[in-house]
Amino acid sequence: MTTMRVMATDRVGPGAALRPHTLPVRRPADGEVLIKVMAAAVNQADLGMVAGNYRWYDELRLPLVPGYDVAGVVEAGDWEIGAAVIASTGHSRTQVGGYAEYVTLPAGHLAAAPANLDWVEAATLPLAALTAHQALDLLDLDAGQTLVVNGARGAVGRFAAELAVARGISVLTPDRTTTPAPASVDAALDVVGGPRARAAFAAVRDGGRYVTAVPEFWVPGGQFTAERGIEPTIVRAEPDGRRLDEIVRAAEAGQITTTVAKTFALTEAADALELLRAGGVRGKLVLVP
Ligand SMILES: NC(=O)c1ccc[n+]([C@@H]2O[C@H](COP(=O)([O-])OP(=O)(O)OC[C@H]3O[C@@H](n4cnc5c(N)ncnc54)[C@H](OP(=O)(O)O)[C@@H]3O)[C@@H](O)[C@H]2O)c1
Structure with missing residues (x-):
């Protein structure tokens, strides 16, 4: 695959909206991993990004693909091919968004996915x-x-x-x-x-x-x-594969539990954001590409 479907916006701020885009899939450089996204959780930070209330370390590159949390399968790069993983995209530094069919991330962001959770549940963990x-x-x-x-x-x-x-x-x-x-x-x-x-x-x-x-x-x-x-x-969350490993172990031990309120198709990402913005949601909203 050389291209992927994503949900992205061409601008941020009032009136900005997510629409389907097709973007190149970036091949992993040394120390990076290409992940096929099986599920991507929605976070309050994603709302802030689209609304223009979010700060990146570097100048914002458009179109903006939001999304901090992914669960998926390793396709290429510095990790076991075919492994099930979870990762924080670390959007503030990488500007790599999880509202996509693929993400390419530093290997240090990843952890092996918890054995006891499905893709949707696992995607709710990272951020x-x-x-x-x-x-x-x-x-x-x-x-x-x-x-x-x-x-x-x-x-x-x-x-x-x-x-x-x-x-x-x-x-x-x-x-x-x-x-x-x-x-x-x-x-x-x-x-x-x-x-x-x-x-x-x-x-x-x-x-x-x-x-x-x-x-x-x-x-x-x-x-x-x-x-x-x-x-x-x-506290400012940072991607950290080792810390995420500890979190995975806590999930597998039943020390932390996940709650999913609703899943959406990737193309329904704008609906998911709107539901989160409206408030009152109990549990995570998760996109499934
Ligand atoms: N600094 C960081 O690195 C970092 C990382 C992740 C998240 N965050 C921020 O942390 C916050 C929580 O994130 P989250 O993902 O846990 O959000 P969430 O799942 O939407 O939970 C928000 C919590 O805040 C409560 N709440 C919201 N509005 C309220 C109000 N007006 N009065 C009283 N309680 C209210 C909710 O209470 P009810 O249950 O009663 O509705 C709920 O328990 C967000 O602002 C997010 O942006 C920061």
Whole structure:
């Protein structure tokens, strides 16, 4: 194959929309892997990309193919041919999108797919679980310590809560109607922002730890201002095959669980984004090329 179908937009910002495009399949260079995409999860970041609220490390190249998460089969390059893998595309650096029939990625982004999950389930792991895993490492809690996760019904929050429990951490998961008691826990992970971020921050004891995945919605004390000896830290998910291996092992051990709300054909990617934008979705939306 020399070309592939993708869903892409020719511009970003208000009114931008995904349409089918045909693009060249890039042959892998040294250290890269060509993956035939079997499933690609939809993330909040993809919405931000198309809306023009997203920052890439390099100047944006158009057409933009969104998509952070893939599960698929290795077709060529620096990996066992035919292997089932999952990967984060690391879009902010690579500008390689998963809303495609093929992706070419650095081998360091990949992990062997979990044996107990199908393609659609496996595709929901990379970005959300990498973010959760990195956040927990930043929090660096010991077993027996207490952690608030303020959006534990969402993708990142759910994985974070599950991974924390697996580390022996005692996890509180307030929903929209409950507020954790002030200064009652050792740490908090914010995946919501706004007033919920403030409530989660307030729940942390003096000198405790606090990480946010949504810095743009940070509120307490202004831009990342330390208060009461708590230094807010930002988690920024990075592709990391070794970390993804640990996540796969956690999935295979049943320590983290996946929830798929709905699957879409690749050509229905715009519908999937619209459903995510509308809110209220429980579980991941996944595209199947
Ligand atoms: N920094 C990074 O590297 C990184 C990586 C991945 C994601 N993120 C960001 O992290 C956030 C969560 O991502 P996700 O994939 O977990 O999203 P998600 O699956 O859509 O979950 C969002 C969560 O936020 C809650 N929420 C949303 N709006 C709310 C509101 N107005 N009031 C209270 N709760 C609200 C939801 O609560 P309900 O369950 O009650 O609806 C849900 O638990 C997103 O902003 C995403 O962009 C950052």
